[in-house]
Amino acid sequence: MQAGVSCKQLVSTESVNSMASRVEHPAAGYRKIFETVEELSEPIPAEITGVLPSWLGGSLLRMGPGLFEVGDEPFYHLFDGQALMHKFDLKNGQVTYYRKFFTYFKGIEVTDNCLVNIYPIGEDFYAVTETNYITKVDPDSLETLSKVDLCKYLSVNGVTAHPHTDTDGTIYNIGNCFGKNMSLAYNIVKIPPAQKDNSDPLEKSQVVAQLPSSERLKPSYMHSFGMTDNYFVFVEQPVKINLLKFLSAWSITGATYMDCFESNDSMGTWFHLATKDPAGYLSSHKFRTSAFNLFHHINAYEDEGFIVVDLCTWKGHDFVYNYLYLANLREEWEEVKKAAMKAPQPEVRRYVLPLDIHREEQGKNLVSLSYTTATAVLHSDGTIWLEPEVLLSGPRQAFEFPQINYSQCRGKKYSFTYGLGLNHFIPDRIVKLNVQTKETWVWQEEECYPSEPLFVPTPGATEEDDGVLLSIVVKPGAERPGFLLVLDAMKLTELARAAVNTIIPVTLHGMYKP
Numbered sequence: 001m002q003a004g005v006s007c008k009q010l011v012s013t014e015s016v017n018s019m020a021s022r023v024e025h026p027a028a029g030y031r032k033i034f035e036t037v038e039e040l041s042e043p044i045p046a047e048i049t050g051v052l053p054s055w056l057g058g059s060l061l062r063m064g065p066g067l068f069e070v071g072d073e074p075f076y077h078l079f080d081g082q083a084l085m086h087k088f089d090l091k092n093g094q095v096t097y098y099r100k101f102f103t104y105f106k107g108i109e110v111t112d113n114c115l116v117n118i119y120p121i122g123e124d125f126y127a128v129t130e131t132n133y134i135t136k137v138d139p140d141s142l143e144t145l146s147k148v149d150l151c152k153y154l155s156v157n158g159v160t161a162h163p164h165t166d167t168d169g170t171i172y173n174i175g176n177c178f179g180k181n182m183s184l185a186y187n188i189v190k191i192p193p194a195q196k197d198n199s200d201p202l203e204k205s206q207v208v209a210q211l212p213s214s215e216r217l218k219p220s221y222m223h224s225f226g227m228t229d230n231y232f233v234f235v236e237q238p239v240k241i242n243l244l245k246f247l248s249a250w251s252i253t254g255a256t257y258m259d260c261f262e263s264n265d266s267m268g269t270w271f272h273l274a275t276k277d278p279a280g281y282l283s284s285h286k287f288r289t290s291a292f293n294l295f296h297h298i299n300a301y302e303d304e305g306f307i308v309v310d311l312c313t314w315k316g317h318d319f320v321y322n323y324l325y326l327a328n329l330r331e332e333w334e335e336v337k338k339a340a341m342k343a344p345q346p347e348v349r350r351y352v353l354p355l356d357i358h359r360e361e362q363g364k365n366l367v368s369l370s371y372t373t374a375t376a377v378l379h380s381d382g383t384i385w386l387e388p389e390v391l392l393s394g395p396r397q398a399f400e401f402p403q404i405n406y407s408q409c410r411g412k413k414y415s416f417t418y419g420l421g422l423n424h425f426i427p428d429r430i431v432k433l434n435v436q437t438k439e440t441w442v443w444q445e446e447e448c449y450p451s452e453p454l455f456v457p458t459p460g461a462t463e464e465d466d467g468v469l470l471s472i473v474v475k476p477g478a479e480r481p482g483f484l485l486v487l488d489a490m491k492l493t494e495l496a497r498a499a500v501n502t503i504i505p506v507t508l509h510g511m512y513k514p
């Protein structure tokens with residue numbers, strides 16, 4: 001394959017595009033993204049090829065693991081690696097790259113290894129994982145400033161690393177908590193935007209809705225949730241956190257958080273809806289479907305009395321994180337493929353939830369939206385059984401780490417999502433998907449390992465896909481093996497790359513700060 005080939009894969013005779021990767025990885029160059037690197041003492045200049053859009057000035061901030069052992073003691077799981085913060089600065093046509101490890105705080109009972117994401121709360125920036133500890137950081141110097149315990153402000157045991165933000169800067173998130181009678185529940189929380197009196201918005205944060213847990217002592221693992229203009233969508237998956245195991249085992253046996261997860265093989269997957277304003281749980285609707293793992297919501301919106309929910313799913317209840325041990329990811333290519341054959345299969349799916357449900361409509365498909373084959377059938381026991389429309393599917397070819405034009409399309413009917421293509425769990429391409437037509441576009445280059453593509457809109461743009469995608473790519477054999485890739489989001493063609501003479505380990509999530 002030629003360098004930097006991008007192409008449009010149109011739906012052929014099949015109804016769903018297979019998105020098969022055209023690239024094999026016999027040289028196993030992907031191992032490099034799972035290896036420890038040193039932090040940098042100062043930002044290093046990048047060599048630019050191509051033309052950067054003149055309006056693109058700001059910082060790409062990303063989080064991921066960067067230290068995979070301490071002395072002779074290796075970490076075993078991808079998500080155990082110690083957090084490294086990365087920054088590409090774009091200014092006056094010049095690009096620099098900088099990275100710094102986290103400073104840790106001692107004497108805590110759950111992890112504060114904030115390797116998952118970074119986002120603003122009011123005027124401050126926080127690096128986060130999924131526990132109650134978030135870490136205030138300086139987005140310029142990448143200094144760790146302070147550790148914040150969310151339990152001081154909110155009744156939650158932790159919150160996801162994927163909050164939603166309204167136009168005015170209000171943040172919503174979800175976390176599990178102990179509800180009535182010490183039963184587990186899920187709390188939706190709200191953090192107001194920056195305050196006129198400069199006080200910390202966290203001081204005014206509050207719980208706005210409580211959703212029940214399918215199991216009294218075992219909340220489901222959650223990684224993100226959906227938000228439309230008027231509703232929150234929470235998907236309760238069959239991957240459970242055994243809190244008793246966590247509480248009793250952690251300090252005594254040195255268990256890790258991976259030991260606290262278990263699968264429920266009979267519950268399938270439950271969808272919950274809550275209204276946003278006034279916030280309240282819609283308890284009368286029991287939306288059910290077959291088992292899948294869910295990490296990332298793509299988008300959700302309301303249309304003609306229905307809630308449309310687009311998701312990156314993995315079929316079955318077997319936990320996908322069980323396949324992300326470093327030993328597996330660092331195997332030879334044939335072994336990587338063999339291991340991934342046993343893992344749940346990825347699929348991009350659309351679910352449609354009817355809002356207006358009548359008893360007499362039992363047994364019929366309640367979804368009357370003209371453009372989807374997703375169904376919802378009311379059963380005699382009052383449950384509504386959902387079947388999805390498949391938007392994208394390919395054997396062991398995942399579309400993950402999805403992004404949209406968030407400022408324009410959050411909670412609205414939309415056309416485009418951009419994601420990272422995982423080939424047997426190895427990130428090897430960037431994919432654009434039209435969720436209405438199922439057309440796909442792919443950027444792929446031999447021996448290149450990209451990360452989540454962040455969409456940055458062109459200032460003043462009206463078209464949904466008028467903008468660029470930013471992704472950190474690693475090309476292990478190259479003279480300058482780490483680069484910031486800038487793609488035209490419409491055509492998925494390369495505009496520019498800014499390359500540095502260092503490997504950049506895998507990053508999970510991040511943000512663009514204009």
Ligand SMILES: CCCCCCCCCCCCCCCC(=O)OC/C=C(C)/C=C/C=C(C)/C=C/C1=C(C)CCCC1(C)C
Nearest residue numbers: 079110116130131158241246257260295400425427507508
């Ligand atoms: C970018 C390329 C990656 C290469 C391979 C990845 C393949 C991924 C395929 C599946 C998609 C999964 C996406 C996951 C994205 C992500 O960022 O995940 C990181 C998640 C982490 C680090 C989760 C940490 C969770 C913790 C520490 C949970 C702690 C706990 C609670 C929240 C409550 C109860 C106690 C406990 C267990 C401490």
Ligand SMILES: [Fe+2]
Nearest residue numbers: 223295296509
């Ligand atoms: Fe995520």
